[in-house]
Amino acid sequence: MIKRLVAALLLCLAMPAFADFDVAQLMNDLAKHKGGKAKFVEKKTIAMLDKPVISSGEMTYSAPDRLEKRTLLPKPELLTLDKDLLSIEREKQKLTINLNNQPEALAFIDSIRGTLSGNRAALEKNYGLYLSGNSNKWVLTLLPSDQKIAALVLRIVVSGSKGQVRSIEYLQADGDRSLLTIEPLDVK
Amino acid sequence: MKLTAGRTFLLWLLAMLAAAAIVWNSRFTADMSFFLPAHPTAEQQVLVDQLKEGVVSRLLMVAIEGGEASQRAQLSRDLRGQLEKLPDFVSVQNGETGSQTVDRDFLFKHRYALSPAINPERFTVDGLKVAISDSIDLLASPTGMMLKPLLPSDPTGELFALLSGLNAGIQPNSSAGVWASRDGERAMLLIQTKALGSDTDGQEQAINAIRSHFAGSAQATGLADAKLQLSGPGLFAVNSRATIRDEVGRLSLISSLAIIAVLLFVYRSFKLLALGLLPVVSGALAGIVAVSLVYGTVFGITIGFGAALIGEAVDYSIYYFVQSRHGGLDGWRTRFWPTVRLGVLTSICGFGALLFSGFPGLSQLGLYALSGVLTAALVTRFILPQLSATAPAMSDLVPFGQSLAAIVRALALFRWPVIVLALAAALLLFVERDGLWNPELSALSPISKADQLTDMALRADIAAPDSRYLAVINAADREAALQAAEKAGAQLDLLVSAGRIAGYDSPARFLPSAASQEARRNSLPGSEDLRSRLQTALADSPLAANKLTPFLQDMDNARQSASLTRVELNGTSLALAVDALLLQQSNGWSVLLPLRPGEQDIDAAEVRTALAGSGALFIDMKVEFDKLYNDYLHEAMLLSLAGLLAIVALLAASLRSPRRLAAVLLPLILSVLLVVAALHLLGERLHLLHLIGMLLIVAVGSNYGLFFDHASEQGHFDPETLASMLIANLTTAIGFGTLALSKVPVLHAVGVTVGPGAILALLLSAIFVSRGTCR
Numbered sequence: 001m002i003k004r005l006v007a008a009l010l011l012c013l014a015m016p017a018f019a020d021f022d023v024a025q026l027m028n029d030l031a032k033h034k035g036g037k038a039k040f041v042e043k044k045t046i047a048m049l050d051k052p053v054i055s056s057g058e059m060t061y062s063a064p065d066r067l068e069k070r071t072l073l074p075k076p077e078l079l080t081l082d083k084d085l086l087s088i089e090r091e092k093q094k095l096t097i098n099l100n101n102q103p104e105a106l107a108f109i110d111s112i113r114g115t116l117s118g119n120r121a122a123l124e125k126n127y128g129l130y131l132s133g134n135s136n137k138w139v140l141t142l143l144p145s146d147q148k149i150a151a152l153v154l155r156i157v158v159s160g161s162k163g164q165v166r167s168i169e170y171l172q173a174d175g176d177r178s179l180l181t182i183e184p185l186d187v188k
Numbered sequence: 189m190k191l192t193a194g195r196t197f198l199l200w201l202l203a204m205l206a207a208a209a210i211v212w213n214s215r216f217t218a219d220m221s222f223f224l225p226a227h228p229t230a231e232q233q234v235l236v237d238q239l240k241e242g243v244v245s246r247l248l249m250v251a252i253e254g255g256e257a258s259q260r261a262q263l264s265r266d267l268r269g270q271l272e273k274l275p276d277f278v279s280v281q282n283g284e285t286g287s288q289t290v291d292r293d294f295l296f297k298h299r300y301a302l303s304p305a306i307n308p309e310r311f312t313v314d315g316l317k318v319a320i321s322d323s324i325d326l327l328a329s330p331t332g333m334m335l336k337p338l339l340p341s342d343p344t345g346e347l348f349a350l351l352s353g354l355n356a357g358i359q360p361n362s363s364a365g366v367w368a369s370r371d372g373e374r375a376m377l378l379i380q381t382k383a384l385g386s387d388t389d390g391q392e393q394a395i396n397a398i399r400s401h402f403a404g405s406a407q408a409t410g411l412a413d414a415k416l417q418l419s420g421p422g423l424f425a426v427n428s429r430a431t432i433r434d435e436v437g438r439l440s441l442i443s444s445l446a447i448i449a450v451l452l453f454v455y456r457s458f459k460l461l462a463l464g465l466l467p468v469v470s471g472a473l474a475g476i477v478a479v480s481l482v483y484g485t486v487f488g489i490t491i492g493f494g495a496a497l498i499g500e501a502v503d504y505s506i507y508y509f510v511q512s513r514h515g516g517l518d519g520w521r522t523r524f525w526p527t528v529r530l531g532v533l534t535s536i537c538g539f540g541a542l543l544f545s546g547f548p549g550l551s552q553l554g555l556y557a558l559s560g561v562l563t564a565a566l567v568t569r570f571i572l573p574q575l576s577a578t579a580p581a582m583s584d585l586v587p588f589g590q591s592l593a594a595i596v597r598a599l600a601l602f603r604w605p606v607i608v609l610a611l612a613a614a615l616l617l618f619v620e621r622d623g624l625w626n627p628e629l630s631a632l633s634p635i636s637k638a639d640q641l642t643d644m645a646l647r648a649d650i651a652a653p654d655s656r657y658l659a660v661i662n663a664a665d666r667e668a669a670l671q672a673a674e675k676a677g678a679q680l681d682l683l684v685s686a687g688r689i690a691g692y693d694s695p696a697r698f699l700p701s702a703a704s705q706e707a708r709r710n711s712l713p714g715s716e717d718l719r720s721r722l723q724t725a726l727a728d729s730p731l732a733a734n735k736l737t738p739f740l741q742d743m744d745n746a747r748q749s750a751s752l753t754r755v756e757l758n759g760t761s762l763a764l765a766v767d768a769l770l771l772q773q774s775n776g777w778s779v780l781l782p783l784r785p786g787e788q789d790i791d792a793a794e795v796r797t798a799l800a801g802s803g804a805l806f807i808d809m810k811v812e813f814d815k816l817y818n819d820y821l822h823e824a825m826l827l828s829l830a831g832l833l834a835i836v837a838l839l840a841a842s843l844r845s846p847r848r849l850a851a852v853l854l855p856l857i858l859s860v861l862l863v864v865a866a867l868h869l870l871g872e873r874l875h876l877l878h879l880i881g882m883l884l885i886v887a888v889g890s891n892y893g894l895f896f897d898h899a900s901e902q903g904h905f906d907p908e909t910l911a912s913m914l915i916a917n918l919t920t921a922i923g924f925g926t927l928a929l930s931k932v933p934v935l936h937a938v939g940v941t942v943g944p945g946a947i948l949a950l951l952l953s954a955i956f957v958s959r960g961t962c963r
Contacts, residue, residue, distance in 0.1 A: 042963035044328060048339055055328035074325045088330065098361055176336075 021134045023120065029135065030118030033163030035062040040069070044178040059182070064117040080110060107149045111142055113154050115153045115165055127156070135160050196574040200470070200567070207473040214480035218429035218488035219388050222549035222934075223632060225816060230805060234660050235812045239421075242766035244778075245385025245653045246278070249646040250377040250398065251369060255411045260375035261364035263414055266405040267398075268377060274401075276394045278380040281763050283360060283367030294760045295698075296347050298337070300746035302700060303346035306708040310344065311718065316725040319344035324731060341738035343731065350697075360650045369649035374417070376650045380764065381422060388429050391422035394939075419643040428634040432488035434868060435930050443495035443926040445917045446500055454915055455509070455582050463576050464505040469562030470571075471501040475542050478559035479552050490552045490925070492935050496942070497557055499923015500535070500888060501564035503916035504528060508568050509582055510912035517573045523571065524909070527898045530842050531891035532565040534835045538887020541831030542880065547820045549934065550880065589907025592914060599955045606955055610685035610858040613865030624864075626873035629817035634932045657783040657790050659692075659804040662776055669770060669777035670701035676781060676802040690786035695770035705751045712747045715740055729831070759808040817876075824876040828883040835886055843897065852893035855952030856886045865944045877934050881941025888920060888942065889949025896957040905957075917950040 013027055037060045044053045057071040071077040078089040086109065087096040099106040107126040114123035126149055127142035142156040150173070155167040168180045209834050210230045224236050229907040239245055252260050252267075271280045277603065295302060309315045323345040326332035335348055350807070360367040360376055383390020398418060404415045412653045451461050472494050479486050507528050511518035539561065542554025617624065630640075659676060663669035673696040683689045700708075712723065718740060722733040757763035783790060795806045836853065860882045866873065895913055899905040924946060928937025 002384060042328065046327060046336065048336075048735055049324065049327075049730040050732060053324060053328045053730070071329070075322075077329050079330065090329065102362075 021131070021138065022130050023131050023140075024032060025135065026110055026131060026138055026140065027118040027120045029163040030115065030165075031063075031064070031163075033063065033116070033118075035060070035066075039181055039183040039185060041183075042178060044176065044181045047174070048178045058099065058185070064119070065113060069118070079115070104152060106150055107146065108153065111158075115140065115158050115168070118163075133159075193577055195576050196571055200466075200571050200575075202484075204470065204473060207477045210477045211473060214333065215475065215485040216488060216491070217388075217485050218432040219386055219425055220428075221387075221485075222552075223486045223629070224548065225819075226548045226551070228547050231390065231807050232816060234658065234805065234807050235809060235816070237660070238655065238809070240386035240861045241771075243380065243420045243764075246381045246383070248395065248398065248418060249643075249650050250379060250402075251368050251417040251646055251649065252375040252377075252402075252414055253373065253417065254414040257364045257368070257372065257375075259409065259411045260368075260414070261366045263405050263409045263411050264343055264366045264375040264377060266409055267402055270401045270405060271379065271398065274397055276382055276390075278382050278525075279761065280377060280379050281367075281761070282375070282377040283362050290620075291760050291762055294757070294762060295350055296342070298414050298711060298752055298756075299342065299350060299850070300743065301705050301708060301752045301789075302698065303349050304697075304709070305346060305349040306711050308711045310711060311721065313721045313725045316344065316682070316721055317729075319470045320726065320729060320731060323348070324729070330755060339731070340735055340960070342741050343736055343739055353370050364662050367650065368504060374649070376646070378650055383422070385425070386420050388425045389400070392426045392429075395423060395426055399476045409552055417642060417646065419639065419646045424635045424639065424643075429488065430632055431636075432492060434516065435932060435935070436488055436492045436494070439492055439495040439926050439930060440498070442929070443923050446922045446926070447498060450915065450918055450922070451502070451506075454506075454585075454912070457580050457582065459580065460509060460576075460582055463572060464509060465504065466499045466572060467505050467564035467567040468576070470567045471560035472497060474563035475556040475560035476841045477868055479556050482555060483548070483552055487549055487552055489549060489932060489934055490556050492930065492932065493553050493556060493938070494560075495926045496923045496938065499920045499926075500557075502559055502919045502923075503891070504532070504565050504568035506916045507912050508572055509576075510585055510908050510915070512573075512904075513581060513585075513908060523720055524709060524898075527894050528565070528891075530838070531894050533838055534890040535561050535887045536840060537834040538831050538883050541827045541834065541883065544825060544830075545820075545827055547876075550820075550824070550876075551882075570700075585911040586907050587913040589909070591692060592910045593905055593907055596910065596954045599951070600618045602955050606858060606952060610861045613861045616865050617861070617868065620868065624868060624874050625821070626875045627814065628819070629813050631873065631875040632817075632877070632933050634934075636931070655782045656809045657785065658794075658807045658809065659781040659783065659795070659799060660807060661779045661781075661802070661804045662773075663779070664776050666772075666777050667701055667703070667781045670696050670699065671703055672803055673770075673779040673781060674701055674704055676779075676799055676804040676862040679798050679802055680781065680783070680795075683750075687786060688794060689790055690784040692781050692783045693769060694767070694781050695766045695910075697755060698757060699766050699770070701750065702751050709747060709751075711722070711744055715744050716749070718743055720837065731733055735898060821876045821879070824879050828879055831883045832886060835890060839890065839894075848897055851956065852890060852897050852953075853886075854888045855893060855956050858952050859889060859945050859948035860885050862948055863941055866944070867940060872937075872940065875933070877937035878941050881945065884924075884938065884942045885945030885949060888946055892917065892950045892953045896953050899955060913950060917946060920946045 001010055028036070037058060039056070040059050041054065042058045044055075046053065054073075055071050056073050057069065059067065059069045061067050065083050067081040069079040075090070080087050080089075084099040084106070085096060086105070089095075097105065099109055110122050110126060111120070117147070120129070123142065126144060126146055128144065128145055130141040132139050132141075136162070137159075139157060139159045142158070144150040144153055152173055153170055154173055155171045157171075158165055158167070160166045164182075164184060166182055168182075170178045172178075190480050220239060224239065225232050228236055252263055254260070255263075265284065268280045268282045268284065271277050300306060305319075310319065320343045323332075323335070323339060323343055326348065327336060327339075335342075335345065338347060341788060361370055361372065361373050362368055363375070367378075368374065369376055379394075381391060381394040383394055385391070395418065399416065402414075402416045406412055446716075448461065448465070451464055452458075455461055455464065475494070476486055476491065476496060479490060507524065508520060511524045517518050536558055539554045539558040541836070543558070545551045545554065601923065659680070661669065661672045661676060663672050673694050677692070677694045677696060680689070680692050684691055697705075719733075722736060722739075726733045754763070754766065757766060769780045769782075771780070783795065783806075790808070792806060794812070799806055836849070839852055840846075841847050843852065863885065864878070864882065867878065872878070894911055895909055896905075897911065921943050924939050925943030927935040928943050930936045930939060
């Protein structure tokens, strides 16, 4: 409750300063982005480990609901999201999850998918949205509004430029964090 | 020695009372054992065991419809809570998370006894290095998120190794915390009954319990208009039994009433009617007695066949009453009895052929009909005359017979048209010979189309196991069975890693043999050893060895704990899995390893090669079912041919003239051709009971041919004989025709074939009777 109050206060402070660029505009920009291929590096900082775990590979997004994340290092793994079916292939094993059965995972996935596709409704179902910066360099902060999700993720910070997402940072409830940086490969 | 009417009746009555006593004490059943092979092969035995006792045969799928998702979920939880307390159910699952947590905790607690990855190399410096580095890599993946909290106590990822082997197949959908259908509109439950699949009473009790508790829960949760859908082998058994029970009564009643009406119309006397039914009642009772004495149990379908038997058995008394009117008993005995006797013998040849069938239902039908017909004929010949000595003479059928004779004379015109028609029928059947037969055993199943569709829908929604592919191993004791399962499992692992099968289940996953548990325990290093090895292994790792104290403790506990036994599994759903796959039989233990196909179907030959030497028998249930049915069909063809040959041989021996033999057989063969072609044109897919029906057309229809032959030989047709044949034909057609009304495919097929076939046999026999006979 207090967290949300603070957030609301932050929002009141932030909004007037950047009145020329708002969530609606950002969503519009994001929705225009029809997808493409990108390199990614994901850095997970885990309290138990002395060094962060780094993985990298390629990801392909096709609007509005298909995402493929192909990890090459340290171990090959293919994660595909097709509508609400999430499948993970790793060492000849394939695991398929229907996200409708896993509301927490769905909320988590929606944070990425909603951002990539500029789907404001999907984002606002589970998160409060707080935007700063301008169209060329924006930072969108997602704060979970559902207690169950907040128990897993404290905050998601997405940053980017125009319709292109450049990084997604998760701060988990246990203090561990992961930072996904995205480097587009082809320019339209 | 001459018996008086009174004594004869008394003797008959005593015999009937004895028969009634036997029938009273008979065991009646309407389960699927009607269809199961009498002399199964090893593969078929597995099939039979699975159908009768297998877990799949004890699963009931339940769907709840109506209201909102949250209301359905509440109803589902309430229903589960109530049913779980009942002794009728072994497990009631609805996807609530509680039970999964229990299972997971169990697996985690016993991971060092259960993990297949454990061997002496696993905990050497190099082994630890690889395993722990794999676990850290896994943290980079979304799958690793769940395992992160476990890392300090399970750095080598034994739980992950354990879970990886489990069914990663499609799980049912969830909605509001419980299982839901794919469209989310129904809540789903999967229930395992305590009663065996073959225990139809137990299944019925379980199903009734589900229905009544559902009604209660629906009221309690305020969703009174909620609907329950239920399916599963148990329901099929219960419904089939109800159908058969219902039909036995209904069909016998229809057939009896219609036949009684015909007889009353002809006899115009209740006393004659009662006397005429005497052989029928005797035959029906004798049929059940014979089956009961030979087989121990009487199938409901067999009794259902009684409707046809009534129609066939009543013929003899009709012949007797009508034909003896002028010549009296002695005249009938000399003039007509030999013909009737030959007709009885051909019928016995037809039914008798079925006796040799390995399809228990068919051999029972054969015995029932054979003893029924024989008894009816004997009662007609030896008892009826005694009792009917004082009976009133029946009305004069001569004028009726004379008009029939006029018709028969006119029928000769149809010879060529019939031959042309029959040739056309033969041509049609030849051209379409590939599409005539229904190749599936399910063609015989009395389960309604609607029930089958519901079942398919529920099965798809809940992703219920169908256990099509099974490897089966028999062993002397539990330990040997588990060791064999592990050995076969290791061979199957090769197929899994080659991507040839998606996976398999094994009781040894949750209950490893004592030998492999001990081997795993011996692979666990002592605390000091492990500590120093970890120091070396983790020198360059991001994971510091000093964070792994819980690992050292758990390992120490595992090293000192006793082997896991079946008792420790109690309270988890893993216990159910083990019990389903590890069975104690009368002569030892059996292990079942269900195989899951991957993208493509399983190649049976490949699996058999892979399992060579493990003692495991690989079975594709669908193939076995189809093979079973094909065996039945093949056998039925042979038996029909043998029956036909026996009839032809009998006729040939009696008639002693190829011309006369041909004259009797030609109309029968033409009738069979016409009936089969007509059925095909009407869209009936033929199955083995149609085939049996064809044999019965010949067996029953030859009676008419024989009377015409008799008349031809004498150069004169007695009008009364003609009348008796028409009446007898009518009752036979009514009897068999009634079966055509049945929803039970076995009875329906015989009915639609023999009913019209009998009429055609008479008609064609009349058409082809030699000219000049009916003057």
